[in-house]
Amino acid sequence: MAVADSHDTHDDHHDLYDHGEFIAHHFDSAEQQFDSGKLGIWLFLVTEVLFFSGLFVAYTLYRTNHPEVFEQAHVFLNKYLGGLNTIVLLFSSLTMALGVRAAQLGRNKNCSVYILMTMVCATMFLGVKAVEYSHKWDMGILVRSAFNLTYTHPTPTTEIGKSLHISDYLVYLCIVPALLLAGFLAASVISKLINKTMLAKFMVAMAITVSGYFLGVVVGVVFMSATDAETGSSHASVIAEQPLMLMASTQDEHDEGDHDEGDHDKAAADPNHEGDHADHEEHFGAHPADGGEASFDAHHPDPSTLSRDIGIFFSIYYCMTGLHAIHIIGGIIALAWLYWRSLLGHWRTDYFGPVDYVGLYWHLVDLIWIYLFPLLYLID
Amino acid sequence: MVDSSTRQKLFGTPETNFLNCSKGWKSWAFTLDHKRIGIMYLIGVTVALFLAGVFALVLRSHLFTFDSTMLSDDMYNQMFTLHGAVMVFSFIIPSIPAALGNIVLPMMLGAKDVAFPRMNLASFYLWIIGTGCLLLAILSGKGLDTGWTFYTPYSIDTNTGVIYATFGAFILGFSSIFTGLNFLVTVNTMRSKDQGWFKLPLFVWSLYATAIIQVLATPVLGITLLMLIAEKTLHIGIFDPKYGGDPVLFQHFFWFYSHPAVYIMILPAMGVISELISVYSQKRIFGYSFIAFSSVAIALLGFLVWGHHMFTSGQSLVVTLIFSAITFTVAIPSAVKVFNWLATLYKGSILLNTPMCYALSFIFLFGIGGLTGLFLGALSTDIHLHDTYFVVAHFHFVMVGGTLTALLGGVFHWWPKIWGRMYNDFLGRVGCFLVFSGFNLTFFPQFVMGSRGMPRRYASYDPEFQIFHQLSTVGAFVLGIGILLSFVVLVYAALRGPRCSSNPFRAASLEWQSSSPPDFHNFLQTPVLTDPYDFESQVYDEELDTYIPREFANPDKVAPRKEPVHH
Numbered sequence: 001m002a003v004a005d006s007h008d009t010h011d012d013h014h015d016l017y018d019h020g021e022f023i024a025h026h027f028d029s030a031e032q033q034f035d036s037g038k039l040g041i042w043l044f045l046v047t048e049v050l051f052f053s054g055l056f057v058a059y060t061l062y063r064t065n066h067p068e069v070f071e072q073a074h075v076f077l078n079k080y081l082g083g084l085n086t087i088v089l090l091f092s093s094l095t096m097a098l099g100v101r102a103a104q105l106g107r108n109k110n111c112s113v114y115i116l117m118t119m120v121c122a123t124m125f126l127g128v129k130a131v132e133y134s135h136k137w138d139m140g141i142l143v144r145s146a147f148n149l150t151y152t153h154p155t156p157t158t159e160i161g162k163s164l165h166i167s168d169y170l171v172y173l174c175i176v177p178a179l180l181l182a183g184f185l186a187a188s189v190i191s192k193l194i195n196k197t198m199l200a201k202f203m204v205a206m207a208i209t210v211s212g213y214f215l216g217v218v219v220g221v222v223f224m225s226a227t228d229a230e231t232g233s234s235h236a237s238v239i240a241e242q243p244l245m246l247m248a249s250t251q252d253e254h255d256e257g258d259h260d261e262g263d264h265d266k267a268a269a270d271p272n273h274e275g276d277h278a279d280h281e282e283h284f285g286a287h288p289a290d291g292g293e294a295s296f297d298a299h300h301p302d303p304s305t306l307s308r309d310i311g312i313f314f315s316i317y318y319c320m321t322g323l324h325a326i327h328i329i330g331g332i333i334a335l336a337w338l339y340w341r342s343l344l345g346h347w348r349t350d351y352f353g354p355v356d357y358v359g360l361y362w363h364l365v366d367l368i369w370i371y372l373f374p375l376l377y378l379i380d
Numbered sequence: 381m382v383d384s385s386t387r388q389k390l391f392g393t394p395e396t397n398f399l400n401c402s403k404g405w406k407s408w409a410f411t412l413d414h415k416r417i418g419i420m421y422l423i424g425v426t427v428a429l430f431l432a433g434v435f436a437l438v439l440r441s442h443l444f445t446f447d448s449t450m451l452s453d454d455m456y457n458q459m460f461t462l463h464g465a466v467m468v469f470s471f472i473i474p475s476i477p478a479a480l481g482n483i484v485l486p487m488m489l490g491a492k493d494v495a496f497p498r499m500n501l502a503s504f505y506l507w508i509i510g511t512g513c514l515l516l517a518i519l520s521g522k523g524l525d526t527g528w529t530f531y532t533p534y535s536i537d538t539n540t541g542v543i544y545a546t547f548g549a550f551i552l553g554f555s556s557i558f559t560g561l562n563f564l565v566t567v568n569t570m571r572s573k574d575q576g577w578f579k580l581p582l583f584v585w586s587l588y589a590t591a592i593i594q595v596l597a598t599p600v601l602g603i604t605l606l607m608l609i610a611e612k613t614l615h616i617g618i619f620d621p622k623y624g625g626d627p628v629l630f631q632h633f634f635w636f637y638s639h640p641a642v643y644i645m646i647l648p649a650m651g652v653i654s655e656l657i658s659v660y661s662q663k664r665i666f667g668y669s670f671i672a673f674s675s676v677a678i679a680l681l682g683f684l685v686w687g688h689h690m691f692t693s694g695q696s697l698v699v700t701l702i703f704s705a706i707t708f709t710v711a712i713p714s715a716v717k718v719f720n721w722l723a724t725l726y727k728g729s730i731l732l733n734t735p736m737c738y739a740l741s742f743i744f745l746f747g748i749g750g751l752t753g754l755f756l757g758a759l760s761t762d763i764h765l766h767d768t769y770f771v772v773a774h775f776h777f778v779m780v781g782g783t784l785t786a787l788l789g790g791v792f793h794w795w796p797k798i799w800g801r802m803y804n805d806f807l808g809r810v811g812c813f814l815v816f817s818g819f820n821l822t823f824f825p826q827f828v829m830g831s832r833g834m835p836r837r838y839a840s841y842d843p844e845f846q847i848f849h850q851l852s853t854v855g856a857f858v859l860g861i862g863i864l865l866s867f868v869v870l871v872y873a874a875l876r877g878p879r880c881s882s883n884p885f886r887a888a889s890l891e892w893q894s895s896s897p898p899d900f901h902n903f904l905q906t907p908v909l910t911d912p913y914d915f916e917s918q919v920y921d922e923e924l925d926t927y928i929p930r931e932f933a934n935p936d937k938v939a940p941r942k943e944p945v946h947h
Contacts, residue, residue, distance in 0.1 A: 024497070025492065025493075026491065026492035026493035026494075026497065026570075032569055032570070035569050036495040036496070036565050036566075036568075036569040036570070039564070039565045039568055039569060040495065040496060040561060040562075040565045043561045043564055043565065043595055044561060046595060046596065047557055047561070047595055047596075047598070047599045048599070050596060050597075050599035050600055051599035051600075051602055051603050052603070053599075053600060053603070054600055054603035054604055054607065054633055055603060055607075057633075058607070058618055058629065061626070061629065062618075143610075143614050143615065143616045143617070144615060144616055144617030144618075144623045144624065144625075145614065145615030145616070145617060145623050146614075146615070309624055311617060311623075312616075312617050312618070312623070312624055312625070315614075315616035315617050315618055316616075316618070318616070319607065319610065319616065319618075323603075323606075
């Protein structure tokens with residue numbers, strides 16, 4: 001009865017702090033804390049799904065309105081690289097799940113190894129992504145307003161680019177990871193020198209993590225050249241089947257540089273171009289059953305419009321994959337924190353919540369990619 | 381039986397409490413205590429209220445004459461935009477949940493804190509950063525002239541500080557998500573032992589319904605604003621018609637958040653009113669479960685009506701009809717609440733103190749605001765009233781007449797609990813009278829001129845509307861004075877008011893079982909779980925001059941429980 005024991009609870013105030021190393025003062029028990037965290041992370045995942053939902057809706061809308069654009073645009077995505085990344089992420093989910101299991105059993109050492117493997121997979125994913133991005137930037141496949149498809153690969157101008165035959169953009173994308181790698185290696189040496197072995201171990205793990213990025217880049221470049229014949233032929237077939245697109249691209253080269261003004265001028269001169277939006281609505285409303293080709297011809301007499309509309313596909317592509325990559329980076333930071341706590345041996349059979357929560361987050365990030373891959377790469 | 385020294389310790393004036401248990405600015409800036417975070421939020425939203433209020437007064441002054449040259453047209457556009465953006469994102473949305481809710485919610489559950497105290501503090505700092513970004517639009521000298529809705533394509537073309545403002549709103553969205561997520565988890569996992577869902581105060585139910593919206597709707601605003609920023613910087617062509625984008629898509633995304641956001645603003649207010657009406661009638665709330673479920677119903681229906689903001693944006697007729705029909709259904713749970721409040725008042729022993737005056741104002745003003753919403757939900761009348769002052773008056777009746785009034789009522793109600801000091805009730809009621817009359821004077825004429833065709837967001841107008849604008853401007857200043865007076869009364873009470881007891885109003889929800897001000901851990905003993913609307917559970921204690929739970933009272937001096945009278 002509350003009345004009866006009110007004296008005791010009052011006198012033993014410190015009892016509030018006395019229930020376990022990692023249980024926050026406002027929770028009554030480890031169980032309550034775990035349940036709260038679990039519900040919290042699930043709700044957070046709900047917000048994440050809804051955060052991506054805007055982009056999925058935009059995707060659905062534009063794909064419904066312009067199926068022809070999506071059919072023609074996706075061939076520029078290398079599905080082998082996409083598939084490779086899917087396998088990498090699926091494997092990372094496996095190691096993550098093993099890490100959670102190890103934490104649940106209180107095996108901190110195993111847990112740290114699994115988390116490190118997950119982090120390496122994550123950075124490897126980013127490395128492959130960097131190869132893909134740089135390849136597209138080379139070809140002028142950018143967001144809608146800057147879209148300027150050329151098919152030709154510019155020769156690299158940087159020294160590293162020239163010697164390794166890789167894109168300048170890829171070199172730029174490797175600068176930050178290279179600096180991070182150097183920084184972590186230096187930090188591990190310094191912490192070794194000042195006898196902070198735990199910290200040194202952590203820094204080495206971080207260096208290994210960042211190396212995963214370069215592994216991804218190397219594998220990506222190899223894959224890219226191995227599948228080049230295939231993707232090259234698919235580019236060629238697009239050009240053969242869609243002469244309009246070739247025209248579009250050559251026309252684009254002409255008015256390169258002043259897209260904005262060019263657009264204004266065209267909008268003024270060509271009534272078809274004015275208010276693309278109205279045009280699109282008409283598409284959707286008046287000819288819902290029309291396949292790609294027919295409506296394409298009827299409504300896009302100006303070939304440059306199609307080429308630019310492919311740009312909308314890539315706007316959506318960059319938004320979705322970019323936001324996903326940001327989530328991967330966020331995940332790596334969370335995983336690094338888990339790795340540190342595993343080194344400190346924090347996980348016990350009655351306390352492993354953080355690993356569980358980050359694990360759920362990681363599976364969601366994986367799951368989003370599982371949706372993105374077919375939606376963007378496997379359109380046929 | 382509990383002896384008198386224990387009673388004194390539990391319910392008397394405590395020596396240490398959450399306000400004085402630690403000192404120095406760091407003890408506030410890094411506090412994880414929900415009460416301190418709530419107070420910081422309260423200060424923050426007050427600053428936002430005054431800032432946006434000044435914008436409103438500048439606007440109203442400009443509109444005093446039809447040919448006013450006080451503001452340039454551009455400045456006028458910036459003023460109404462900043463007024464709207466700061467009021468919506470920085471003031472109303474966090475006002476009741478993050479400030480009052482933060483202080484009261486965990487105590488109503490008998491908990492020591494919210495589930496995630498660090499996230500709670502992060503929410504407050506995100507609020508500061510987000511509001512700072514909004515204000516950066518002014519400080520950068522660029523201003524903001526899109527209206528608070530950031531409609532494309534104008535927001536893409538304008539050179540004003542749209543990026544600062546949208547980024548600010550994005551951050552404020554996360555602040556709101558953190559609060560909502562925290563409350564959902566807290567209510568689910570931190571309730572007292574045996575405190576079932578139907579033993580929760582209705583304020584908790586309304587905060588829970590609000591939190592559902594915060595968690596489900598706000599991320600969509602986040603991605604929309606990010607896409608708008610990408611559109612403005614990279615021209616991705618998703619919203620910009622110049623690049624084949626769809627500007628109406630932006631409107632859909634925006635209102636998918638911003639209509640539910642309207643319920644983020646009003647639902648907590650309804651929860652406050654449920655508490656006030658019941659406590660100051662000393663009568664069990666009428667139709668508890670109906671009020672509780674109507675909150676949830678409003679939260680869910682709120683997701684299905686966003687299209688009623690776009691009746692004139694070129695939606696298909698079928699869609700428009702469906703949105704109109706669902707909009708009407710929202711009136712049902714809203715009316716359920718109003719009827720239940722009125723039924724609670726019936727034959728209650730009503731105490732007309734400051735919080736109750738605000739509660740009664742709320743019912744009146746919300747009634748008008750809600751009913752005029754039906755005019756706007758009906759298709760034929762909306763075509764005429766769309767984008768007129770009628771709309772402005774309608775949502776101010778709900779947002780100010782509803783939320784602000786409830787916030788003030790709630791603040792007066794819980795003020796003695798927070799500070800352990802009592803306010804001057806007479807001056808409080810004078811403030812309430814000024815707020816009520818000033819508010820009506822401001823916005824009632826706007827219904828009239830709106831229905832006669834006065835469009836909103838215009839810097840100048842036809843001379844025939846001048847008298848309405850002048851009434852409105854005078855009213856705005858009266859309203860401003862009323863709020864200022866209430867502010868002074870509250871601040872004076874917090875600093876110099878007479879000490880008050882732990883439960884001066886004979887309220888039965890758990891937060892009143894703590895001392896005033898509460899202890900850092902909220903309760904010195906596990907609170908006795910009582911029905912929050914069973915006022916007979918609280919009995920008067922002479923020694924302490926306060927109401928305490930029956931279980932703690934001296935049985936010799938306790939009046940026997942009154943049997944409920946059935947009329």
